[in-house]
Amino acid sequence: MTRHVLEIDDLAPEELADVLARAADASPPPVLAGKGVALLFEKPSARTRNSMEMAVVQLGGHPVYIQPSEVGLDQRESIEDVARVFAGYYAVIGARVFRHSSCERMAAAIDGHGVATGVVNMLSDASHPLQALADLLTVRQEFGDLEGRSVAYVGDPNNVARSLGIACGMAGMGFRIASPAGYAFADEDLDRIRASGVEPFVTTDPGAAVSGADAVYTDVWVSMGEEAETKQKLDAFAGYTVDSALMGRAATGAILMHCLPAHDGQEVSREALEAPFSRVFPQAENRMHSARGLLWWLMEQNHG
Numbered sequence: 001m002t003r004h005v006l007e008i009d010d011l012a013p014e015e016l017a018d019v020l021a022r023a024a025d026a027s028p029p030p031v032l033a034g035k036g037v038a039l040l041f042e043k044p045s046a047r048t049r050n051s052m053e054m055a056v057v058q059l060g061g062h063p064v065y066i067q068p069s070e071v072g073l074d075q076r077e078s079i080e081d082v083a084r085v086f087a088g089y090y091a092v093i094g095a096r097v098f099r100h101s102s103c104e105r106m107a108a109a110i111d112g113h114g115v116a117t118g119v120v121n122m123l124s125d126a127s128h129p130l131q132a133l134a135d136l137l138t139v140r141q142e143f144g145d146l147e148g149r150s151v152a153y154v155g156d157p158n159n160v161a162r163s164l165g166i167a168c169g170m171a172g173m174g175f176r177i178a179s180p181a182g183y184a185f186a187d188e189d190l191d192r193i194r195a196s197g198v199e200p201f202v203t204t205d206p207g208a209a210v211s212g213a214d215a216v217y218t219d220v221w222v223s224m225g226e227e228a229e230t231k232q233k234l235d236a237f238a239g240y241t242v243d244s245a246l247m248g249r250a251a252t253g254a255i256l257m258h259c260l261p262a263h264d265g266q267e268v269s270r271e272a273l274e275a276p277f278s279r280v281f282p283q284a285e286n287r288m289h290s291a292r293g294l295l296w297w298l299m300e301q302n303h304g
Helices: 013-023 046-058 079-087 100-110 129-143 159-170 187-195 206-210 227-236 280-303
Strands: 036-041 062-066 092-096 118-123 150-154 174-178 201-203 215-218 255-258
Touching: 013 129, 013 159, 013 280, 036 046, 036 079, 046 062, 046 118, 046 129, 046 280, 079 092, 079 100, 092 100, 092 280, 100 118, 118 129, 118 280, 129 159, 129 215, 129 255, 129 280, 150 159, 150 206, 159 174, 159 187, 174 206, 201 206, 255 280
Parallel strands: 036 062, 036 092, 092 118, 150 174, 150 215, 174 201, 215 255
Antiparallel strands: none
């Protein structure tokens, strides 16, 4: 059966550990030699494009960046037809899309047709597994292990937070989240996180979430496509800025994480981003290493 990675728990916990170990290997085999990887973007991204392209190159492959206008999913051509065509060209299809169902439809269109092309979700409205891999790799680099560590997420319970919570459960880590009233995770998202093996600590108090945490994590309050909600969200999230004072509530030696881009003075202060406890830019570099580890693992799964 062809393996796809549309959410972080498409990996088993032992497979997650394997991917992270591969990500830490700076000399991977050229498993993509003579092969291409399609990188299809409905939503633009600096880190996703650059990290994925370099990961493919480091594995000996050829990345092909595809703009939305070149394909027109469900406009010029159905998602299913695009997936079937690309599966004839590429060893892997990476998709950064608005709707998670687009990734699911791509994977379903390929399955059952004797094609070993895996689909990797480079971001959807529901999940961001590549970011979660980079996040765990960053914690692993800092502390040497993951079991028993805890991450406190302060801000909007978005796709990044959802994948992070699931990944924490899979790795034996604690997960805490602080968000304003009216911006909590949906029940089904909390159930998905619990199913991964962790009971999330949910609060409206950033200080309570951060207290004693090994890593403090935040993300933009207004995600791409939510610009119409900007004023409403800025008002609701006032008081949720991660700064040095809030970091002082975390455990000794705690690190700051942010998936970028950052909005100074909103979800994070510039002082905190530049502080000695910040690991934001090594975390961004880890997007490349973790993508390399995942692609290496996926090629072995699908191509032997």
